Amino acid sequence: MAQTDKPTCIPPELPKMLKEFAKAAIRSQPQDLIQWAADYFEALCREMPPVRERSEQAALCNWAELTPEVLKILHSQVAGRLIVHAEELAQMWKVVNLPADLFNSVMNVGRFTEEIEWLKFLALACSALGVTITKTLKIVCEVLSCDHNGGLPRIPFSTFQFLYTYIAEVDGEISASHVSRMLNYIEQEVIGPDGLITVNDFTQNPRVWLE
Numbered sequence: 001m002a003q004t005d006k007p008t009c010i011p012p013e014l015p016k017m018l019k020e021f022a023k024a025a026i027r028s029q030p031q032d033l034i035q036w037a038a039d040y041f042e043a044l045c046r047e048m049p050p051v052r053e054r055s056e057q058a059a060l061c062n063w064a065e066l067t068p069e070v071l072k073i074l075h076s077q078v079a080g081r082l083i084v085h086a087e088e089l090a091q092m093w094k095v096v097n098l099p100a101d102l103f104n105s106v107m108n109v110g111r112f113t114e115e116i117e118w119l120k121f122l123a124l125a126c127s128a129l130g131v132t133i134t135k136t137l138k139i140v141c142e143v144l145s146c147d148h149n150g151g152l153p154r155i156p157f158s159t160f161q162f163l164y165t166y167i168a169e170v171d172g173e174i175s176a177s178h179v180s181r182m183l184n185y186i187e188q189e190v191i192g193p194d195g196l197i198t199v200n201d202f203t204q205n206p207r208v209w210l211e
Contacts, residue, residue, distance in 0.1 A: 019173070020131055029105075066128055070096050071143045075122065084118050102128065109170065123163050124170065133167055133174070134203060134210045141199050152198040157187060160197045164210065174211065182210060 021041075025033065077092050078084055086107070093103045106124045110116075123140055130136030138153075140163055145153035161183050168174040186208060190201050202208045 024131075066098055066102060066125070068126075068129070068139050068142050070098065071122065071125060071139075075118075075143055078118050082118060083115050084121075086112065086114050086116055089116055089118075089121065119159070119163060120166055123167050127167065127170075132211060133164070133171060136167060137164060137210065138199050138203055141197075152200055154196040154198040157191045157195055157197045160202075161187075168210075182208060 021037070025037070073096055074092055090100075090103060094100070102125075106112075106121060106128070110120055110124050112121065122143065123136065126139040126143065127136045130139050137160070141155050141160070142153045144155045144159065164183065165179055168176075168179045186197065186201065190205065190208070191197060202210060
């Protein structure tokens, strides 16, 4: 093998990218990891990792795709309830034609039983679309947005606080002190009198780093 004095340069974003890939693979449990990895990185270029293996796509060709719009439909059917029974939620999932294996994956990751906290379930479902915690929270915000006038998606800060804390706990890579520090900064320096947080407040502010 030819020797070279040229130093090896590791792209600074590579470690984080590999960490996110590993977590996504553990959540998805693909049978064909190589093919799934190819799908993952291809989809990553479009900022939407695959939620199932390509090897299963032919069998699932009649299933609907998981999108924020579909999650909005589910959220409207929940109708403001905090707790939903697993059997009822499974039926809602089936009605919008989403794959059962994805439902089971969310149930397993969240360790849900008969009574399901809807916001937690929704957050984990959104994580199937978001590569990072920030992108996952952005999707959740879009689904839950209380602004129906075409403005930036926004939700109550208290809801954001609950969701960020929960997703960070499930992720397991972010310290509680970092989460607390970010939430304190947002509450004191970003949130206005209306008590709402917009997507831009945590995606465009250089002092807010949720990861």
